[in-house]
Amino acid sequence: MSARILYGKEFAAQIKESARIEIEKLKNKFHVTPGLAVIIVGENPASQVYVRNKHKSCEELGINSVVVEMAETSTKEELLAKIDELNADKNIHGILVQLPLPDAIKNHSDEILNRIDPLKDVDGFHPMNVGKLVTGSPALVPCTPAGCVEMLNLAGIEIDGKRAVIIGRSNIVGKPMLHLLMAKNATVTVCHSHTKKLAEVTREADILVAAMGKPQFVKADMIKPGAVVIDVGINRIAPKKLVGDVDFDAAAEVASAITPVPGGVGLLTVAMLMKNVVTAVKLQIGV
């Protein structure tokens, strides 16, 4: 069997196009230009690339993008003060703090992220937004898992009634993915580093999501023939070589559909951020 390759570009373009239309409507009908502020602390090269990509997408879609660059030596208090300022700024509808934070303030990540006004929390990490997702009234949802589910919808892949297995239980990917898939009526199992007989569990999956950060860990014999495989992992194995958590070539022989790395889920994350900015504006102006 040779799987259908789910290229992120195609789905990201569709998500961005619908965001662009919504943005135009917000401008014309409500005279609001959506604004996104991205705070980057220090000079992590990977973070700089991610922030540049977000800024570029904003410009393409007509979102006013502000990149706040703060020194590596910034204190927690300075960062909190900046967030307070952006929370109060009526022209800024979305705020995100690019992770990871520098080592000196990394331990305060939760306190820093929780300072963002929940209505402006376009990463969907605030406990208020997590609670809304868990209780079935999602508002702002983490971009990567939301992008994966949106891609399944756009690709016409049925979720209702399917067995889904997620490898990884992080707050950013695994846990929100559980709630999103459950809300779509999948029966979901979440695996982690203490899961026994992992391959036996993953072989039950009609939809298998790998979000563990372990290069090419998921082999073909861990996949049920005909399963849909979503590879969230991004692992750099050489200066210019990125791979996912799935052994792509072998897995593509077994799966019915699979996302590549790079060129898969990563592109959806930025597209969903644009969608979240639109959602944040609507929540704030009450439309």
Ligand code: NDP
């Ligand atoms: P974390 O490191 O926070 O979580 C990894 C999870 O995988 C943990 O729950 C861990 O279990 C589990 N895990 C690790 N090893 C095993 C194992 N051998 N068997 C079973 N489970 C295991 O990672 P993230 O969720 O933040 O990210 C996961 C991957 O996705 C990374 O490669 C990251 O770069 C990528 N990513 C990609 C994004 C994109 O835009 N495409 C966005 C975000 C992340 P335990 O909890 O027990 O430790």
